[in-house]
Amino acid sequence: MNCWTASNWHNQRRPDVELQLRSAMISGYMTMPSPNLRLLTVLLSGMLASTMVLAQSSERWFQIEVSIFTNEDPADRESEYWRPATAPLSYPGTMQRLQSLMDLLIIDDLLIADAPVPEPANLTLANTPSVTTVTESILATGPFPADSSNEFRFYDFARDALVELPASAGNFLQTNQAIESSPAHRLLYHTLWRQPVSASTNSIPLYISGGQQFGGTSELNGNLTLRFNAIADRVNVDADLWLSEFSILGDDSMNWELPAVPTRVQRNHEQYNDDNGLDFRINRIYKLKQSRDMRSTEFHYLDHPAFGVVIAVDSYTVPPPALVDTETAAQQ
Template identity: 30%
Template sequence: MEHPMPAKQLLATTLSLALYATATTGLAQQVSTEAPEEKEIRWYQIELLAFSQNVPNQAQEQWRTDIALAYPPNWQRLKQPLQLAPLAEDTEENTASAEEAAPSTDGNTPLGTDLEREPYYLLPEEQRELNNNARALARDKRYRVLFHESWRQPVVDIDNAPSLLIHGGEIYGEHQELEGSITISVARYLHLHTNLWLSEFTRNYGQNQQSWRQDSDSKDWPMLPIRPDLRKVESQDWMPLATQEDAWSGLTSLETEYDKILNQPYVLDQVVLLKQKRRMRSGELHFIDHPLVGLLIKITPYELPEEIEEETQLMDGDTALIPAAEATATP
């Protein structure tokens, strides 16, 4: 005759089974989430139109001078497509550059850049959608187009999204009227981060960099940062000990840099910062307004074309590209 299990032993057995089931379920969940499927990175075609606004009664506006202007460390330059351009002068340097850029005569080196597959390359004007908007702004004396370009790129999360360098308008020494960067990222929605500044310049006749406003509380405008793709790489030859000669050399270098600033042909007269975050909808035209500058931007989904497999065959002593589907093993 079997004796019933004591209550304490039954309770212990039940708890053990419950803990085992919980641990097994947790392990299964852990295993299922250890290797999540990678999300597909989507591509978009971006078009940005930036313009200045010459609106009456804005001259009396008092703009803040305590603003920080800086380029982010993770930046990306928008690139011109590789193409052969006519040379301005027939010099040895230009001739060498043309020879390097020219395609080979065997027909295997493509001319130019594959704009359908390579990101961050500027598209030709006929592939823009906002040309009519740009022409309308150009006809109105109240506006002046500073930047109008279109390109394609993959869009990722904000932690990995590069900041795209933007610059346009008239050139003043090492700077242009419009400078800064924009960042396009995606989380649940598309997001646009603007970090742009619009500057006005005055001829340097020996005056200092201070603003020309007459109020006694006026401060110096911030120093404009040099675009990161234009910065010169300086060698860092560190010395273990600083001698008096090294200290004097450093002081001379500072004086030289100060003289360089004074000898700039232009000084900064005014700068305004356009720093915003905006949620975007793909396929829609968005307008970002500011009293002195406006932005029109459109982000459109773009599908990368499928890759065509090709293999090389030797035919009659010549190299030809034949699609793999059409290639045969025997002639």
């Protein structure tokens, strides 16, 4: 429920009131004394200019922190009847994923590539691969830069957008500890990042995945979209998430289906399906689809019988680029 205050009403209505005053001022132009008219014109022009600047400032930086956790109480989950959604689950076409340190280096295989393995009977010093050969073989298998087409660059955590930050940079440490220590909950996902939050037309959904893996599929999937409402000075979050229950013996009477995760948002280790030969089936899918408008520094909770979302946004000012001492850099 939105809590409307006098300031909220003022922010919503001020442009219309100003335009009405301006129209009234123009229509009464010939009857108003010239000095008062000039003064009122200056005042109203300043107010209108301020409103235009506010409308144009449709993008601001924020630090966002999110924790998603289960509600383990069976009574809560059984409080509603769940069935496959009439509309199938789907991912938005423009979705992208947060970057992390895991994305910088890809190590597919640290085994020695093409290194000769001598038979025990023929094991001699001459047949033993040299240190140089072994080193070259290791380097031939990784690690490699995640994107070999671009020059390697480490993240600038203070200035780069959509990069996962360490948990120590957030404010949810105690919250997550309380969740993990409670038998009624289980932490599925936690991260924090910074980004410019734009208006609805420019907002980009972010891929969310967490919890345990069953046959290469995560318990938690979906996306979050953040939008900035410059008029109300609030951040709006749209959550489209689903939590899946898996078991070896599934309920064949329900046709539960999950959408395929787009390859572009998968990390390398997630593209391999290691199910240990077990055939997991979906017992049930719980879907959370909610929107919430948030003020900066406020703590918000999206409730659901099966799982919950805690989210906070804080205004963030991007620092200027660090000055580089070119002379010192050249000497190094």
